Amino acid sequence: MLPSADKYLANVSFDTVIFGFTGEELKILILEYQNSGKFALPGGYIRRDQDLLDAVKTGVMKRTGLTKIHLEQFHTFGRLHRSDPDTTIEIGRALGIEMPKDHWVLDRFITIGYYSLIDYKQVQPSPNRYSDSINWYSINKLPKLMMDHQEIVDKALEAIRNDLGKKPIGLNLLPEKFTMKELRKVYEAILNEKLRRTTFQRKILSMGILKRHEKLYTGAANKAPYLYSFDKEKAEQY
Amino acid sequence: MLPSADKYLANVSFDTVIFGFTGEELKILILEYQNSGKFALPGGYIRRDQDLLDAVKTGVMKRTGLTKIHLEQFHTFGRLHRSDPDTTIEIGRALGIEMPKDHWVLDRFITIGYYSLIDYKQVQPSPNRYSDSINWYSINKLPKLMMDHQEIVDKALEAIRNDLGKKPIGLNLLPEKFTMKELRKVYEAILNEKLRRTTFQRKILSMGILKRHEKLYTGAANKAPYLYSFDKEKAEQY
DNA sequence: CCTTTATTGTAGCAATTTGATACAATATAA
DNA sequence: TTATATTGTATCAAATTGCTACAATAAAGG
Numbered sequence: 001m002l003p004s005a006d007k008y009l010a011n012v013s014f015d016t017v018i019f020g021f022t023g024e025e026l027k028i029l030i031l032e033y034q035n036s037g038k039f040a041l042p043g044g045y046i047r048r049d050q051d052l053l054d055a056v057k058t059g060v061m062k063r064t065g066l067t068k069i070h071l072e073q074f075h076t077f078g079r080l081h082r083s084d085p086d087t088t089i090e091i092g093r094a095l096g097i098e099m100p101k102d103h104w105v106l107d108r109f110i111t112i113g114y115y116s117l118i119d120y121k122q123v124q125p126s127p128n129r130y131s132d133s134i135n136w137y138s139i140n141k142l143p144k145l146m147m148d149h150q151e152i153v154d155k156a157l158e159a160i161r162n163d164l165g166k167k168p169i170g171l172n173l174l175p176e177k178f179t180m181k182e183l184r185k186v187y188e189a190i191l192n193e194k195l196r197r198t199t200f201q202r203k204i205l206s207m208g209i210l211k212r213h214e215k216l217y218t219g220a221a222n223k224a225p226y227l228y229s230f231d232k233e234k235a236e237q238y
Numbered sequence: 239m240l241p242s243a244d245k246y247l248a249n250v251s252f253d254t255v256i257f258g259f260t261g262e263e264l265k266i267l268i269l270e271y272q273n274s275g276k277f278a279l280p281g282g283y284i285r286r287d288q289d290l291l292d293a294v295k296t297g298v299m300k301r302t303g304l305t306k307i308h309l310e311q312f313h314t315f316g317r318l319h320r321s322d323p324d325t326t327i328e329i330g331r332a333l334g335i336e337m338p339k340d341h342w343v344l345d346r347f348i349t350i351g352y353y354s355l356i357d358y359k360q361v362q363p364s365p366n367r368y369s370d371s372i373n374w375y376s377i378n379k380l381p382k383l384m385m386d387h388q389e390i391v392d393k394a395l396e397a398i399r400n401d402l403g404k405k406p407i408g409l410n411l412l413p414e415k416f417t418m419k420e421l422r423k424v425y426e427a428i429l430n431e432k433l434r435r436t437t438f439q440r441k442i443l444s445m446g447i448l449k450r451h452e453k454l455y456t457g458a459a460n461k462a463p464y465l466y467s468f469d470k471e472k473a474e475q476y
Numbered sequence: 477c478c479t480t481t482a483t484t485g486t487a488g489c490a491a492t493t494t495g496a497t498a499c500a501a502t503a504t505a506a
Numbered sequence: 507t508t509a510t511a512t513t514g515t516a517t518c519a520a521a522t523t524g525c526t527a528c529a530a531t532a533a534a535g536g
Contacts, residue, residue, distance in 0.1 A: 012348050052316020052348060061486075076314045076350050078290020110250050110290060110350075114313050180484085188324040199523065215532095222483035225533035270524075288509080437494065459504035462513035 002097065005104045008045040013111045014056050015043035015149065016071075017156035018064065020120035021173040023182065027136040029063060029125055030143065034132040035094035038087065039143045042134070043111065043150060051194040057116050063134060065124045070117045070172040074159035075152075078109060082148045083109040095130055097211055113142065115156040117172035139189075158188075168209060168230055177227040178215055180204075209234045215229060239337065241433055243342045246283040251349045252294050253281035253387065254309075255394035255409030256302065258374060258442040259411040264427040265374040266352040266391065267301060267363055268379065268381065276325065277381045279390060280372070281349065283459040294352050301372060303362045308355045308410040312397035313390075314348060317342045320386045321347040355410035376460035377427075395428075402428055406447060406468055415451055418442075 018029040031040050042063045046055040053071065060069050078227050085106040099106060119145065125134040137143065140203045142153065164168060170178075183199050211231045215224040256267040261352060269278050280301045284293040291309065298307050323344040330337050337344060363372040375381065380391065408416075408424050422438050442448065448471045453462040 009346065009348065011250055046348070047315070048319070048346060051313070051318045073314060074289070076286065076311060078293075078350070080287070080289045108247065109281060110247065110284070112316070112348075196524070197484090198486080198525080203523085217532075219533075220483080221481060221533035223485080224533095225484060326503075434495070436496080436515080437515090441494085453503095455503075458512075459506095459510065461502035461514080465514060 003045060003105065004097065006048075008047055008104075010104055011107060011109055013043055013045050013109045014052070014059065014109050015041040015113055015152055016056060016060055016063075017041060017113065017115040017153055018060060019115060019156075020123060020159050021063045021186050021189060022120055022136075024185065024189070026139045027120070028139060028142075028210060029134055030137045030145070031063075031127065031131045032133045032135070033091045033094065033130060034224065036091045038146045040146050041160070042128075045105075046059065048194065052112065056112075059116075060116050062128070063125060064118055065126065066118055071114050071160065072116075072163065072167075073112060073114050075112055075155045076112045077152060078110040079148065079149060080108070081108075084147050087146050090181040091130070106179075111152075113155060115154050115160055117160075117169060119173065119175055123173060141182050160190055170230075171230045179216060180226060181225060183228070240337065240341065240343065241283060244286075246285055248342055249345060249347055251283050251347045252290070252297065253279040253349050253351055253375045253390055254298055255351065255353040255391055256292060256298060257355050257394075257411065258361060259399065259424050259427060260358055260374075262423065262427070264377045265358070265475075266330040266377060266380075267372055268383070269365065269369045270371045271329045271368060271375070274329050276329055276384045277387075278384050278389045278425055279360060280366075280434060281324065283343075290350065293363055294350075295374050298352075298354050298356075299361060300366065304356055309352050310354075310397065310401065310405075311350060313393045314350045315386060315390060316348040317386065318346070320349070322385050326382050329368070331474065340366075349390075351393060351400060353398055355398075355407060357411065357413055359413060376434050398428055409468045409470075415467050417465060418456060419463060421466070447451075 020027050020029070027107065029042060031042055032038070033040065042059060044055065046052055050058075056071055057069055060071065061067060088106055089099055096220070120136075125136070127134045134175045139153075142150070144150075160169065164187065169190065170183050173186050174182060180201055183204065184195055184197065187200070188195055209231050210228045213227040213229060216227050217224045252298070258265050258267070259372070267280060268367075269280055269450055270276070271278065276441075280297060282293065284290055284298045288296075294309055295307055299305060326344055327337055330424040363374070365372045366391065377395065380388070383387075402425065407428065408421050411424050412420060420444065422433055425438070426433055445450065447469055448466045451467060454465050455462045
C-alpha cells in the first residue's frame, strides 16, 4: 500500500499547480484527502528509473486524463521544516494506514514545483487512491492548504505572470479555436487586471502568431467575433 | 574522508554558477579536481539539519570568502542519467579514495541550480579539499565541464538575462561605487550585445535607483565620469 | 423589414517611449 | 593654448502605446 523505498528517490518530491481557465476565472486542481480533510496540491515521488520531467508528466496525466501536457518548472522548495511528518501520519491514519516512524515518506523532502496549463473543458479530474476528491478551486478562493502548498501556489502565479510575455500561455489554457475576447480574459485572469480591449487586440495580432478562422455565431444579438488559433510554427519564436 | 550518509539528504545536491565581472568580461568560477583534471561547478550536498538556501550560501562562502552573497535559484536538473557515478569514481580514485559501489554519493542526484553575483575584486577563490584549483573562466571560453554542468551554465545565463530587467543585477557585480560606463559594460556582457550609450544612460537614470556621487579622476585625458551607487531603498521596487 | 442593442474590428490621433545625432563640457597631454 | 577622447544632455525623428471614435454586424422586437 505504501510506496516502497527502493523504487523511489529519497528526499525529493514534486508538486504541480495545474491551471485551468473557465472563461472567467483561473482555477487550479486541489486534492482533498479522505477523512482527514487536508487539502493539497497534486504531487508525487520520482521513480529511480524515471526522468524528473516524466514523473511529473505522468502525475498530471493521472489526475487530468490528458496526454498532451504543458509543463513549466518554476521553483524548488527546500526549507528545513517545510515537510511535516505529522501531517503525513495524520493523513495516513485517516486512511487506516499506520506508518512506521522511520518510513521514508516521513523523512524531509525537497519538492520541485511545476505548473501546468490545460484546457479546462477537456479535463475529467480523478482523485488518487488516497484522496476523496480532486476539484477545481478559484485562485482567489482556495481552501487552507497543507504544509507550504499555498506558498507554492503563490510562486507558480508569479512565474506564470512572468512567462506571459514570453511564452504563448493562452495556447494551452484555451481550446484549439477561441475568440479574441477569450484570449484577453485569460490574460486578465492571470495578470489580475483589466487590459484595454483595442490595444490588446492590436498588440497580439501584430505578433503574427494567430491564424484567423471563420466567425463564431453564438446567437447573441451583436456582431459575431472571429475565431483564432495559434500558428504553432510562428509561436515557437516567443 | 567521504561525507557520511546520515548527515546529508540523499539524491539531492546543488550546483552554483558564480558570476564575476572583470570590467570587460563575465566570468564564472570553475573547480578543477586533482589529478583527474575534471572541471566542475562548485556544488555540494544538503545537510539534514540545514535549509537548502543556507547550504548553498555556505558553499559559496567557502569558495569565495565572501559573507554577503546574492543568490538566485534558477532551475533544477533531474534527467535520469545526468549524474554519472563513473565520473565520481574516477575523481575519487585520482584522489586516492576508493568508494564502495553502493556509496550514496554514487547514487542518482537531482541538482538544484543557483547563480550568484559577486564583486570580482573582493574574491579570493579557494579550492575545496578535493580540488586542485578554482579559477575564473570567461563565459565564452569555458573548459569542457563534467556531466551536465555546461547545460547548467547555459540555463544560468538564460536566467540572469531574464532577471536583468527586473532585479538590480549590477548592484552585486560591481563595487559600491561605479561609473555609468562600468554599469553599461555589465549589461553588455550579460546580454552579449552592445547597448546605445545615451539611451542606456537615460533609461537607467529615469528609473531613479541610482545616487550620484563625486567624479572619478582616472588620469585619462578626458572629461571625468561621475560615480554612482545604487539607492537600495528605491532599487527594492525592481 | 426596419429599428434597436450589444459587441467587434479597426482607424486615427495624442501621449509616451525609444533611437539616433549633435554638441557643449571637461581632464589631461602635448 | 591647443588637441583629443570621453561624458552628460538636448533635440528631433521614429516607433509604440493609450484613448476615443465609429462603422459593421447578428439577433431581438416591434
